[in-house]
Amino acid sequence: MLQALHSFIGHDAPGGTPGQANNQLWALIYVLIIFAGVSVAVMAMNWLERKALAHFQVRLGPMRVGPHGLLQPIADAVKLLIKEDIIPDEADAFVFWIAPLIGLLAAFTVYTVVPFGPSQAVSDMNIGILFMLGVSSLAVLGIVMAGWASNSHYPLIGALRSSAQMVSYEVAMGLAVISAILMTSLHGLGLYGVSSQSDGTGTLSMIGIVQAQQEQHVWFLFKFFPLGLIAFVIFAIAMVAETNRAPFDLPEAESELTAGFHTEYSGLRWSLFMLAEYAAMIAVSAIAVTLWLGGWLRPFPNLLSGPTWDFIFALFPGLTFLGLGAVAFLGTARMPKHPYFKIQTIGLAGFGVVLAGIGVLLLAVPIAAKVSNQDFLNRSTLALMNVYWFVLKVALFMYLYIWYRATWPRYRFDQLMKVGWKVMLPISLGVLIVTAIVGVIL
Amino acid sequence: MTPVATPLFFYMLSGIAILGGLLVITRRNAVHSALALIVTLLAVAGLYLMLYAPFVAGVQIIVYAGGIMVLFLFVIMLVNLERTVKQRQFNRIWPVGLVASCALLALFLSVYEKGKSLFEGRPVPTLTEASNTQQVGVLLYGNAGQIGPYTFAFEIASLLLLVAILGAVIMAKKRI
Numbered sequence: 001m002l003q004a005l006h007s008f009i010g011h012d013a014p015g016g017t018p019g020q021a022n023n024q025l026w027a028l029i030y031v032l033i034i035f036a037g038v039s040v041a042v043m044a045m046n047w048l049e050r051k052a053l054a055h056f057q058v059r060l061g062p063m064r065v066g067p068h069g070l071l072q073p074i075a076d077a078v079k080l081l082i083k084e085d086i087i088p089d090e091a092d093a094f095v096f097w098i099a100p101l102i103g104l105l106a107a108f109t110v111y112t113v114v115p116f117g118p119s120q121a122v123s124d125m126n127i128g129i130l131f132m133l134g135v136s137s138l139a140v141l142g143i144v145m146a147g148w149a150s151n152s153h154y155p156l157i158g159a160l161r162s163s164a165q166m167v168s169y170e171v172a173m174g175l176a177v178i179s180a181i182l183m184t185s186l187h188g189l190g191l192y193g194v195s196s197q198s199d200g201t202g203t204l205s206m207i208g209i210v211q212a213q214q215e216q217h218v219w220f221l222f223k224f225f226p227l228g229l230i231a232f233v234i235f236a237i238a239m240v241a242e243t244n245r246a247p248f249d250l251p252e253a254e255s256e257l258t259a260g261f262h263t264e265y266s267g268l269r270w271s272l273f274m275l276a277e278y279a280a281m282i283a284v285s286a287i288a289v290t291l292w293l294g295g296w297l298r299p300f301p302n303l304l305s306g307p308t309w310d311f312i313f314a315l316f317p318g319l320t321f322l323g324l325g326a327v328a329f330l331g332t333a334r335m336p337k338h339p340y341f342k343i344q345t346i347g348l349a350g351f352g353v354v355l356a357g358i359g360v361l362l363l364a365v366p367i368a369a370k371v372s373n374q375d376f377l378n379r380s381t382l383a384l385m386n387v388y389w390f391v392l393k394v395a396l397f398m399y400l401y402i403w404y405r406a407t408w409p410r411y412r413f414d415q416l417m418k419v420g421w422k423v424m425l426p427i428s429l430g431v432l433i434v435t436a437i438v439g440v441i442l
Numbered sequence: 443m444t445p446v447a448t449p450l451f452f453y454m455l456s457g458i459a460i461l462g463g464l465l466v467i468t469r470r471n472a473v474h475s476a477l478a479l480i481v482t483l484l485a486v487a488g489l490y491l492m493l494y495a496p497f498v499a500g501v502q503i504i505v506y507a508g509g510i511m512v513l514f515l516f517v518i519m520l521v522n523l524e525r526t527v528k529q530r531q532f533n534r535i536w537p538v539g540l541v542a543s544c545a546l547l548a549l550f551l552s553v554y555e556k557g558k559s560l561f562e563g564r565p566v567p568t569l570t571e572a573s574n575t576q577q578v579g580v581l582l583y584g585n586a587g588q589i590g591p592y593t594f595a596f597e598i599a600s601l602l603l604l605v606a607i608l609g610a611v612i613m614a615k616k617r618i
Contacts, residue, residue, distance in 0.1 A: 095477070126575060130500035137508025141480065144512065148473055148519050156519065163516045167509065204575060 030122045034111045042278040043073035049402050056406035067348035068331060083267035088150060091264065095149035100265070100272035103142030107279035109135045114286045115207045117296045117386030128206035129177060132287055133170075136242070139280055140166040143244075143251065143261050146273070150264035158260030161413060162251035165241055168417060169248075172424035173238035176231040179432045180291040183220050183228065184212040186439030210295030217302050219294040224442075227435050232292040234428045236400075239284040241420070243277060246405035250413055285397035286390075293393050296386035311370060314381060317388040318363030325356030452492055459485035472518045476511060483507045497575040 047062070047069065054061025062069025087096055113128040115121040125131055140163055147159020185202030203209060213219055220228045241248040252260030262273045289295060298313050329352045335345040365381055411419070462482030469475045483506045490499035584590030 092471075092473075095473070125496070127496045127500045130497070130504070134500050134503035134508055137504055137512075140508070140512055141515075144515050144519070145477070148515070160516065160519065163512050167512055167516075170509070202576075 027122045030120070031112075034114075034122070035108070038108070038111065038279050038282060039275070041282060042275055043077070045278055045282075045398055046073045046076070046274075048398075049405075052399070052402045053406050067335070067344040067351075070348075070351065077271070080267055080271040085267045085269060086264075088152070088264050090151045092149040092151065095145050096264075099142050099146035099149060100269050100276065101142075102145065103139055103276035104272050104279070106135055106139040106142065107276040107283060110280075110283040111286075113206050114283065115210060115290060115295055116390050117383055118207060118211070120296075120383055120387060121207060124205055124207045127204050129181065129204050129209065129287070129291070132206070132283075133174060133177065136280065136283065137166075137170055139276070142276065146265065147261040150261075152264055154257045154259075154263045155261045158251045158253075158257050158263070162244060162261060165244075165248065165250065165416060165420075168420040169238040169241040169424070172234055172420060172428045173242060175425070175428035175432055176235040176238065177287075177291065179227070179231045179428070179435045180220050180235075181209070182432070182435055182439065183223050184209055186435070186442075206290050206295075210290055210297065213294050214297055214301075219292060219297070221292040221294075224435060224438050227431055227438065228292065230427065230431050231435075232288070234424055234431070235288055235292070237424065239288060240401070240404060241416070243281045243284060245277075245281065245401055247408035247410050248416060249410060250416065253410060255410075281401055282394060282398065285394045285401075288397060289390065289393040296390045298385065298389050311366065314366040314385060315363060317384060318359045318361075318366075320388075320392075321355050321359030321362060323359075325352045325354075325359055328352030328355055448492065452489070455485045455488040455492070458482075459489070472521065473515065476514050476518055479514075480507050480511050483511065494574065497578050 050072070051061040051069065062072040065071045065075045087093055110132050112122045113125050113132055115124070143162045143166075144159045147155040147157075147162070150156070181202060181204060203212065216223070221232050222228060240246075244251050250260075251257075252262065254260075257263070262270055265273060300309075304313075328348055332345055332349045332352060335341050335348065362384070369375065369381075459482050462478045462480075462485060465478035466475045466482065469478060483502065487499045487502040487507070490496075490502060581590050581592050582596045584593050
């Protein structure tokens with residue numbers, strides 16, 4: 001404990017650098033940060049989804065609570081907290097009570113192995129990806145229990161659909177993951193014909209997988225083109241089905257099943273289901289980013305290498321926040337001039353100031369280091385960069401989820417099963433076999 | 443990875459596993475039994491972790507808790523439970539069950555008595571966590587260019603499973 005505290009304070013003390021995976025104190029801090037961060041991200045995602053969906057359909061979306069509806073998620077959360085919590089008379093009370101907790105637990109436990117950087121993770125498990133698949137496969141239990149315990153027809157049908165769907169798509173998903181794991185041990189030729197010299201061994205560790213991509217100078221998305229791409233597409237489809245999102249949202253298809261497995265849930269318990277669903281979406285996106293999109297690695301590390309490009313890429317986090325601040329200021333300028341909107345205008349301007357302030361701060365650190373001729377990629381900026389690129393990639397996936405929902409109609413159930421078993425499974429098996437053959441030949 | 447509070451976790455996990463097992467056979471409601479079985483399987487996965495076998499623990503969670511038990515629940519949920527809960531079991535086979543379980547207990551005890559001397563004074567071999575999964579792979583498939591000690595048995599088992607899957611499909615579907 002004392003040593004851990006020592007290594008926590010002093011950067012180079014024995015026991016590791018701050019933020020090293022398997023350092024208990026930092027693990028605890030990361031757990032707290034991830035809990036807070038994911039909860040805030042879910043709220044932001046909630047707002048973004050409603051807003052983006054509305055704009056897809058040429059509507060305004062939430063506009064009343066706060067400027068451009070920015071405070072809408074908070075209002076929603078308060079509403080859900082103070083709503084009456086109903087347990088149906090005929091329901092199985094204990095199972096009904098524990099079902100949302102299991103879903104939530106499964107969704108959040110996955111984050112123990114998500115690598116936000118080479119040392120920014122709660123733990124670096126040797127069986128990382130296996131653990132992730134196992135825990136996320138437990139999430140279906142929460143849904144099945146909820147559907148059964150409600151003792152009602154719609155939830156039961158939703159739960160049955162959900163378990164059938166998740167078990168089917170897990171197969172294709174697992175095979176796609178295996179072909180990515182296989183790539184960690186096969187290094188053939190990288191994207192630019194750069195081949196690593198070391199004799200690599202395969203790994204299941206999430207950090208190890210990203211480090212393998214770094215060593216081989218290629219994201220697995222582009223490896224053995226187009227094999228990596230096909231496996232990635234299979235995973236990207238299966239993960240939408242795994243998280244019960246449109247166009248595979250049959251378990252909660254509102255036009256057929258009211259609300260599917262959570263029809264009988266209300267208030268806080270219902271919000272736990274929503275939290276679990278969105279947390280699971282972020283978690284599977286994190287798996288996809290780790291396996292195929294190079295995790296925390298910045299884009300074009302080979303083509304655009306050298307200190308100048310490193311410096312330019314170090315400016316990205318600051319520029320992003322400055323851009324967000326500029327959008328907020330644009331919104332402020334376009335606010336109606338009526339006195340009724342005065343408080344909202346001031347609030348939006350304040351939000352813009354905060355965002356721009358963060359942006360200036362993030363820009364100032366590398367620029368100041370560059371001007372005074374120090375190493376601008378010191379430990380803290382490097383950690384920031386890693387987390388920034390990881391979160392940016394995950395955020396792209398979250399936008400994709402919204403885009404899917406706005407674009408595609410829902411599948412029919414037999415079509416869903418047909419796609420899962422007759423299209424995705426053979427393709428992923430084929431990709432796995434061809435990857436192994438190509439890896440041995442090259 | 444250094445072990446943390448090993449006896450405490452061992453007794454806790456075994457306690458949970460035994461409690462779950464008892465609940466499986468005492469609950470009248472089949473869904474409750476299935477849920478208790480999941481708890482037992484997860485506790486056993488924890489025991490595997492304590493034996494420095496993280497790969498086996500992970501596979502236990504994926505295959506049993508996440509895969510097989512979901513299918514169990516899937517089937518049980520389709521059964522009309524209200525009737526089965528009220529129904530009394532009419533064929534009294536508990537004497538047979540009692541004899542069988544006593545015989546099994548005797549077998550376990552005799553194995554424990556005979557095998558106790560094998561473990562005494564011998565340190566349990568532990569692999570480093572990083573190479574554990576690799577060692578499993580080497581045992582099952584062998585190193586490059588040579589066959590592992592269990593390759594044949596493993597392949598036979600895989601073939602049997604494949605045959606079982608095909609058989610199930612053929613029996614369940616009349617027209618293929």
